[in-house]
Amino acid sequence: MTPLSLPNYLIVGAILFCLGLIGFLTRRNLIIMFLCAEMMLQGVAINLVAFSRHWGNLQGQAFTLFIITVAACEAAIALALILVLFRNRRSLDVSLWQDLREPDVEETNDLEEPLPEPPAPAPLPRLTPAGPEPVRSEETSHV
């Protein structure tokens, strides 16, 4: 086998692409899903630059520059969309938006095991009152 050549770089690009694919399919946090999509783009960029080196011309590098450009645009728009979605539901969980699915597709229900209970917060200290309670009149109007 040749010591260090094109196939090595192609395999690295393929591994990064597939890891990004698994992350995108699996994770529920919108931001992490988007970072996994960006990792798929990085794998493709490694492939293109390796091919550019192999053939000794700059076409692969020019293509990668355009990939970076489009990834930046995609990041801007995706973040704007994520912000809008977050404002609506106050959460970055993508499974809260399942009613956007097609009508004939079943709802995806992950095994919603209850999360382990977080430790109960320490009780706040009770302070002794500092003086007599002031007299308050009854509320007569209710707005």
Add this chain to the structure above:
Amino acid sequence: MTMLSALLPPLADAVEPTVMPALLAGAIAVWLLLPRPKPFPRLVGAAAAAAALLFAGAFLVHVGAASIEGVLFYAFSGIAILAGGLMITQHNPAYAALSFTLVVLSSCGLFLLQAAPFLMASTVIIYAGAIIVTFLFVLMLAQWRGPSDADDRSREPLLATVSGFILMGALVVVVQLTYEAPVLDTILERFIPDARAAAKKETAEEMAAALKREDYFTALANELSEYEKTLEDNQRPVPRSLVDYRVAIDDEISSEWIRARAARPPDVNLMRHALERLDEETNRLRALRGSHLPGVDVTLSPSSGPPPNKPPLPAEELQWDERGDAVLKNPMAGTRRSAMPAENVAHVGRSLFTDFLLSVELGGVILLVATIGAIAIAQRGGERT
């Protein structure tokens, strides 16, 4: 693995036997490490990941001449794959963003190894410097309490892992079948070192003796045609580069050698030229095997460098120094990998503004549209004008 060999035609010996254990160990590691409400012990997942990397190293690493390029390549790609695995299995999204930064930085190291310094710098600045920082800001604003419910769960971990690793296996196998042909390698390794040694000899008798057999070229051509026949029998495509190589040996190089040998006195320079030509053709075969190029009648522009469908740099005339050793004027002659221009930024700029001018303009339009779109989407409802 026998199972894999039974599924593919018998030439599946091209696939290294450590592919399957590496993929299995990697799949088990990723499945174990994906976030769950009650996660598996991290140590087991980490051990499986280490095993996967060891197996992958066994089939990617070729112990030969240890070069600085090799060390750097394995360091960068190991860090990239580790950080990629960390990123998809992290519980805390801020740590995942930091792992992705590590992925981008190591892939920039790989860019630098592939003679792309401008790409390295621009990726570090734009990706790691702008995009990831923006993500971290949004994360900070949206999840300032730390990891939420959604980060503790993963959707269909088993199905996703299995399908992802099946895709990875398919890609790795295809790359190996396309670029590594052990049968062809064994044929070439039996013959070509003798030719290289013979080219260094002084006299005709020493050269002929170094080749170790009288019918050297005929034997090589026969072995290659047998290999071609095996490919045809198994309904595998016969690469055109292989046929060209065999024809070049059979017709031109062997006749040149025989003519030179039969001359009285034997023409040493012509014999040496035949051997050098064999070496050059072998390099060309190794570089072209598995390629799909547009035909030579398609004219590609040379602004981005040498067009890939033209023949590689021609072998310059051989020079002979005072000791009578043959010296190639251009050491890169005959190899497919022509030198990349040293002033990478200048040449990338020239290439972008000649070959890819339309794409540059369209990229500018996309950027403008994305800016306007992001502002328009993220406006609060009340402030919409």
